[in-house]
Amino acid sequence: MPELPPLREVIARHGLSASKALGQNFLFDAQLLDRIAAIPGDLEGRAVLEVGPGPGGLTRALLKAGARVTAIEMDRRCLPALAELAEAFPGRLTVIEGDAMSLDHDALMGEKYAVVANLPYNVGTALFTRWLGGAKGIEDTWPPRWSSLTLMFQEEVARRIVARPDTPAYGRLSVLAQWRTTATLAMKVHRSAFTPPPKVMSAIVHVEPSTMPEGVSARVLESVTQAAFGQRRKMLRQSLKPLPRAVEALDALSIDPRRRAETLSVDEFVAIAQNLT
Structure with a gap:
């Protein structure tokens, strides 16, 4: 040395x-x-x-x-x-x-x-x-x-x-x-x-x-989080409204649209992105 x-x-x-x-x-x-x-x-x-x-x-x-x-x-x-x-x-x-x-x-x-x-x-x-x-x-x-x-x-x-x-x-x-x-x-x-x-x-x-979840686009996940946290004080049904099919994805995944972004787990965000991919 x-x-x-x-x-x-x-x-x-x-x-x-x-x-x-x-x-x-x-x-x-x-x-x-x-x-x-x-x-x-x-x-x-x-x-x-x-x-x-x-x-x-x-x-x-x-x-x-x-x-x-x-x-x-x-x-x-x-x-x-x-x-x-x-x-x-x-x-x-x-x-x-x-x-x-x-x-x-x-x-x-x-x-x-x-x-x-x-x-x-x-x-x-x-x-x-x-x-x-x-x-x-x-x-x-x-x-x-x-x-x-x-x-x-x-x-x-x-x-x-x-x-x-x-x-x-x-x-x-x-x-x-x-x-x-x-x-x-x-x-x-x-x-x-x-x-x-x-x-x-x-x-x-x-x-x-770590392992990347299957069937999800990183770009779509980025869009979902941007929309959700861009208006984090609003309910998801409002913050995700500008994103096509996102509110419908909440219903398909049985995610209460009255929730706010900070209450969703990482896995739930991934599931929404998978639904939209």
């Missing part, structure tokens, strides 16, 4: 500071970073995609754990620090300068891979839904090329991902995350762990793909 200078020293030497515009918050605690790198299990020899490595705090932990890391960074200021890290771990770190939202991650990796990232707050949810096959990247092909997602979010977002029905956090993101994956809240991270400290607490969500 190469002897590395303290991360704070690296940041000072390169004149780095966290960019608010890029949603950056740096982590320096090596023990905390090692704990994050351990969440997806044994990384020895495994391919790992990291988005937004910044000066390379989490990258160090992943490399120490034995991973082969591909890191996507759009902040050019951080590239020299990452280049030093690549030199310290020959052949183990590939740094791609670019916007993770515009890159084809599967093509970039070329093999099965895990995603481990302290995601920039301003693009975290968009990247997550893309990996799940939602939003613009919606896809019925399953399972995905990634083997797991271990991602840092604002705690509020993390709780929405793992929320259960009839709770305030339950919504579209909950259904999208849970209908064909297993999502768990793996760790809370106090705001004081970051530099600069964000205004909110953070948490890490670990997601693994």
Whole structure:
């Protein structure tokens, strides 16, 4: 294991500071970073995609754990620090300068891979839904090329991902995350762990793909949840009315149309989408 200078020293030497515009918050605690790198299990020899490595705090932990890391960074200021890290771990770190939202991650990796990232707050949810096959990247092909997602979010977002029905956090993101994956809240991270400290607490969500229900289109499920939660205070017979055949599907499935979206289980949303597919 190469002897590395303290991360704070690296940041000072390169004149780095966290960019608010890029949603950056740096982590320096090596023990905390090692704990994050351990969440997806044994990384020895495994391919790992990291988005937004910044000066390379989490990258160090992943490399120490034995991973082969591909890191996507759009902040050019951080590239020299990452280049030093690549030199310290020959052949183990590939740094791609670019916007993770515009890159084809599967093509970039070329093999099965895990995603481990302290995601920039301003693009975290968009990247997550893309990996799940939602939003613009919606896809019925399953399972995905990634083997797991271990991602840092604002705690509020993390709780929405793992929320259960009839709770305030339950919504579209909950259904999208849970209908064909297993999502768990793996760790809370106090705001004081970051530099600069964000205004909110953070948490890490670990997601693994599960079996995809048969006879359901991801695109249709997306439409159903969008309609239902877009007017979550209304009864389903009102919120689903703009979606052709959706209200009739409720009757066919014996789902009371007077219920509201937050009371439906993930399985019930899947059943509605199956009926409409």
